[in-house]
Amino acid sequence: MTHATLINGAMAPDSTHAIDASDRGLNYGDGVFETMRMTRGRVRFWDLHAERLRTGCERLGIACPANATLQSDIEQLRQLQPDGVVKLVLTRGAGARGYRPLANGVPTRIATLHDLPTTITTKLRLRWCDMRLSRNPALAGIKHLNRLEHVLAQREWDDASIDEGLMLDSEGELVCATAANVFIVRGGELATADLRYCGVRGVMREAVLRTARNLGIPVHEEPLWPEDLETASEVFVTNAVRGIRSATSLDAHTWVNDEIARAISRALDTHA
C-alpha cells in the first residue's frame, strides 16, 4: 500500500491525478529511481542511494536535485511513518512530443512511502527466466526507468513457492535476479557479475562488496555464467529493501551452505 505521494516536495492531494500526461518518464521511461528501506526513521545506505541517483542523472543528462532537497522529501515521509519503503522517481519532466528533451525542461520528483514487505526467513527457491537482458554499456549499472525486461521476466511465473528468477543477458552471461543482484561463493571467495553491459549496480551489492573486503573475504566482479552457479558452494541475492537472502535451490540444483551470507549480514547489521 502507498501511504503518501510527494510531487516535487508537495504532498499530492490526489495521487491518482498527480502526473502530467506529457511527463517524459511516462512517455519514454526517461528518468531514474531508487527504492530504499527506512527503519526507525532512517534510510539505510542513503549515501549509496544518493550516489547512484546522481550517477544515473549524469548519465542521462538530467539535473539531479540537491541532497538537501531529497532529504527534505524523506523527512516529510518519515514524519508519517518511521518504517517503510521510500521510493524516489526522478524524470526529465513534462515536455513536448518527441524524443528530444526540451532545453529548459524541469525534472519531476516523485517520492512515495509504502509498507515494508513481509520478511522471508526461509531460503529462496530460484528459477531461470526466459527473458534476456539486452546489452548497452551506456545504460548499464544505473537504475533507469526502462524496465520492461524485468517486468516481463517477473510475469513468467506465478508459482508462489518460487521466490526469484535469474536473468541472463543476450549472450548468456548471468547478470542478476529480476529484482536483486546475485553473489556466488567459490573456494571461500565471493563473486558477482561485473555489470559492464547491463544490470543495476544495487546498493546492497555495493554494501556487501565493501563489507566482504572489510572481513578479508576476497571479492571478484567478473563475467559470470550459468555453470558458475553449479560449482558454487553458496549462492545469495541482495537488494536494498530485502537485504541479503540465501538461496536453497535453482530448479533441481540445491545449495546447503549460507555461512558467508550470514557472516556478511552480521557485519552489516553491526556496522551499517
Added chain:
Amino acid sequence: MTHATLINGAMAPDSTHAIDASDRGLNYGDGVFETMRMTRGRVRFWDLHAERLRTGCERLGIACPANATLQSDIEQLRQLQPDGVVKLVLTRGAGARGYRPLANGVPTRIATLHDLPTTITTKLRLRWCDMRLSRNPALAGIKHLNRLEHVLAQREWDDASIDEGLMLDSEGELVCATAANVFIVRGGELATADLRYCGVRGVMREAVLRTARNLGIPVHEEPLWPEDLETASEVFVTNAVRGIRSATSLDAHTWVNDEIARAISRALDTHA
C-alpha cells in the same frame, strides 16, 4: 503544442494532473504507443497502427482496447481539429510497487492531439549517433515505452542543420534513424533493416514495403551495415507523421538520387 488529452476516453480537465503516480508506464515504461498523422479528419494508415498496437499488447501481455474504443478516442479529437498528430499511449495501468504486474490491472489509455510538424521540403542531412540500440528479440519491432536509447541519441546534437541521426545496434548493424526507419536503394532494389533484434517496425515502413512490391520494385528486409549506405544510390527515411524523406548527406558522404522515394511517395499519395 498539445491541444487535448483524453484519459480512458474522458477529456482531462487538467492534463498536468492527469496520471496516477503509480502508473506502470511512468515507473517502468510498461506500455506501448502510436504516433499518427491525422489529415482532414482521417488517421492515415489506421489499420497498420492498430495492428502494431495489438501486436505490442500481445507481446507485453496487456489487454488491448477494442478497435471501437480506440476509434472513439480519435473521433473525439477529430472534432476539435481535423489536422494534427494523434498520439496514443497505452500502459499496463496503475499498480503496486514492484515489477510484477497486478493480476487484475486495468490499462491506462492516453490519447493526445498535437499540431502537425512543419513540413521539411529540403532533403535531409544525416549524422551518426554514438548511442547504440541494445538487442532483445522479445522487444524488437513493437513501439514500447522503453525509449531511453532514442532520447539519448537525439540529445547528441543540437545543430539545427542536421535533420536525423542514424543508429547502429550493439553489434554494429544499421537499424534505424532516431525517429524513422531507413531505406537504401541498390541496383534499383530496395532494402531496409530486418529489425530482428531491435528497432520499431514503422507503419510508414510497412506502407513503403507494400507499395514498392505493388510497383514491382524488389524489396529486401535484411541485416544492413554502415557500408551499405556508401554503396547505396539513394537513401530515404520514413515515419508515420513526416512520411518519406530523402537524404542528401551523411557526414561527408552525399547522395543525389531520389527517384525511388518519389515514385513510392506518388503511389502512396494516390492509393493510400
